[in-house]
Amino acid sequence: MSSSTVSLRQGAPRPAGRRGPRFGAFEPWFYLAPAFIVLIGLLGYPIFQLVNISLYDYRQAQVSGAAPLEFTGLGNYQQLLSDPQFWAVLGNTVLFAGFCVVITILVGGWLAVLATRLRPWVRTLLFVVSMGAWATPAVTGSAVWLFLFDPTLGLVNKTLVALGLHAFDGYSWTYDKWSAFGLVASEVVWCSFPFVMVTVYAGIQAIPTEVIEAARLDGASMGQIARTIMLPMLRPIMMIVIIQSIIWDFKIFSQIYIMTSGGGVAGQNLVINVYSYQQAFAASLYGLGSALGVIMTVILMAVTLVYLRLIKKDGEAL
């Protein structure tokens, strides 16, 4: 959060484009070419193949060449849309991602406000510790969480029983659908709120102190200041962290895959990402898995487009 990166949006105009025409109109494309070639190669081909595979009945036999490829058009999609499990999984994904986003934003935003009121060393401690959680691999985080919440011997259940809550003696957090989702969500929030916190904190720091000081002198409470001054000024930043969180939490894979052992009891904790993976690699239904991948991509691209729209509406260069 050096002051060089945090300046007000009404700041000085960007110095871009000062150079004369001596470099020619192709100069930008010369610099962009390597990135473009790499990205188009690395994303373009897989996307093309993804759509392609999703139109075929493509299974293990077709991979090994034992059976001929059969073009089924939108067959995979029809099969999915008429499958109640697909709709259940989609519902799970939206609910789970939505829940994670709301909690992440609330915790992160609340801590950002809290951080402005802490002594510098406490704030640094808070930031360092949270960024540690942010940097922890999802795989490790999931393993630690499972260990803490082990049904019979885990620290959490032992503590709860010691506090007199005997209902938690041997209680399996991953057996019930909603407590399993809750357990995963608590790990997800743990490692994703730091991004929200530091971003919103940087946004608050960019608000001119005179405005807040003036409101305080006029007798506004902390809550009033947050609601009527900070929130409107933070709107663009809140949009960014919300949409980024939506995209992030929609794509959660490792935590669900590890903590619920691949999607929970009878697949009750499947989200689209894990479902797609399971269809492709556990059931060897590559065509069906790809169709799910396409659906996932379309949803995320729609969210991204909304995001780009909103940024543009704010008059902000991307």
Add this chain to the structure above:
Amino acid sequence: MSTPTATRRRAFTWAPTRTYVQAAVILIWCLLPFYWMIVTAFRDVGYTFDPTPFFTHVTFDNFATVFDESLGNHFARNLLNSLIVAGLTTVISLLVGVFAAYALARLKFRFKEMVLGFVLGASMFPGVALITPLFQLFTNLGWMGSYQALIIPSISFSLPLAVYTLTSFFREMPWELEEAARIDGCTQGQAFRKIILPLAAPATFTTAILTFIGAWNEFLIANQLSSDATKTVTVAIASFAGAQPHQEPYTAVMAAGTVVTIPLVILVLIFQKKIVAGLTAGAVK
């Protein structure tokens, strides 16, 4: 109470105490998993579930288990693999990304918004959608179990993010200095070496840290596209074998988790300010 200084001196309230209690709760929530991971990593396997809240039955056996080849664990190899994959991903993404970010931050041209939109869209692409086509492609090419099979998808995730973060940083740089140096008689090469490079180095370094952490933590692609020879640490942790058969090898997993996480936490400890600046660069302008 009418003087301006007097308004600042308030009567005692619980508000500051409450603030610190709230901060303490969050710190515990963040720290407890780390702390418990490390305590368990150093605890004798027979006392895996001992709830004593400090170091007891301290042993290094779990770390020995993690690196014990006779149990089928190849953690040293896994660490090396992760280092190779994440390291090369970072280097390539930065090398390619710096040029693109320079053009996007510094030059004016048509379709710039579209290019940035494309970059942002690419950074949000779901990994699970790439995996089936890549699995098929790499099988056909005979690349399964090779490093490039892990590095190539990894770059496709990290490059867009690197370009975006670098662009945000480069926009804030005082590029006028370059021109000033030229006027003062520097050649273009000198101006680049003496002015631009030192200015851009911290931004590039920060982006490299972010890229490296992302690549190091990747699990989905590596889980499917790696072989025993190229298995990375995240995949290894997810499929760990302990010293005791038929028992969840918690202590060994915690030891492995400690080995993998502590370097990242140290990185965060040292570069916390830079990392935060990098994360917020895109959002706060």
